[in-house]
Amino acid sequence: MDIATRFAEALHERSGGPDDPDLLAVRLARAAAAVLPVEGVGLSVHGERDLRTPLAASSEVAATAERLQFTAGSGPCLLAAESGLPVFGTEAVLARRWPVFHDLLVTSTPLRSVLALSLRGRLEGVGGMDLYCADPDGATAVDVFAARYVAELVADHLDGAADWSVWTPTEAPAWVDTPDARRRGRLWMAVGMLTLALEVPAADALALLRGYAYAAGRTADDVAADLVERRLAPDRLRTGAGSEH
Structure with a gap:
């Protein structure tokens, strides 16, 4: 079974029904975690520096990891959003480049490494998908091509939701207001x-x-x-x- 089919099945299994449009991002994060060899997935959008908004996470641990990185003020996920390139944050890299985030992550969660990706399509430059691993070198063990393909599938679903959403100057669509x-x-x-x-x-x-x-x-x-x-x-x-x- 190819990864697109597995992702579609995982997304369907986690369907919240038509009355839960705000759960779309949660379902996408959980589906991504189900088809990739990782312990958690987080989705977020970014504005100017520091203006990072989490959309959803596959688990509470993954959500905590995002909050810890925001508390630290820097990390691989923020760098990926700025550069548009994958960032492989093994534990050794985290400890060297982002010591505050590393300290928070290892003392508060079982997670030890992060592969951070940017989203394409309408979310290019503002959307991110972060893959969390318990293995200190897990970020480099993930097939980056498979991960980027899953990121494309996630972006496609969010793009589709945007097509059917009403945006106003004072109100964002339900799938953004998570x-x-x-x-x-x-x-x-x-x-x-x-x-x-x-x-x-x-x-x-x-x-x-x-x-x-x-x-x-x-x-x-x-x-x-x-x-x-x-x-x-x-x-x-x-x-x-x-x-x-």
């Missing part, structure tokens, strides 16, 4: 709150959020949720109180 994307949206709300409360530029507010999260052993998304829900005062980030936890 639970993971909404979670990241709360982080940008938190950045806005910090900008106003601490009178700092948005880039500095994001850096404070990331630094506090790293010191606390948490993700930036989790700290942002505390800020938005008023469980954490903005001035705590300036004093570096995250190190208390």
Whole structure:
């Protein structure tokens, strides 16, 4: 059975039905994980630097890996989105090039390596697919041609969804407005709150959020949720109180 047929069958098995259009990205991530020799798959879109929005992941562990990379502020997935080329992040490469992300990944998940790919079609330059492996050298063991073909299948399905979606200046289609994307949206709300409360530029507010999260052993998304829900005062980030936890 060829990979396209296996992918189609895996996608059908994970169908959420016509009433769950927001689950399309989740189904695609899980189907990709089912046909490739990896432990997790994440899908995301990218804007300007730091404006990364996760669409979906095949598992909670894969979703956590994305949040950890965003907390670190750099990593193979961000580089692949910028360059448009596959990035092979073995554990040795992660430790050397992205030590903060490596530290977070190995202490918080069983994952040890990442193969990051960019998506083509309408999502070229903004879409990414990240493959996570438990093997420290797993990223180089994955057949990159098969992985890129699966990435094309994912992009084709997202392109098809875009054809039937209504885009307005104030509302994105349902398949973009996923639970993971909404979670990241709360982080940008938190950045806005910090900008106003601490009178700092948005880039500095994001850096404070990331630094506090790293010191606390948490993700930036989790700290942002505390800020938005008023469980954490903005001035705590300036004093570096995250190190208390």
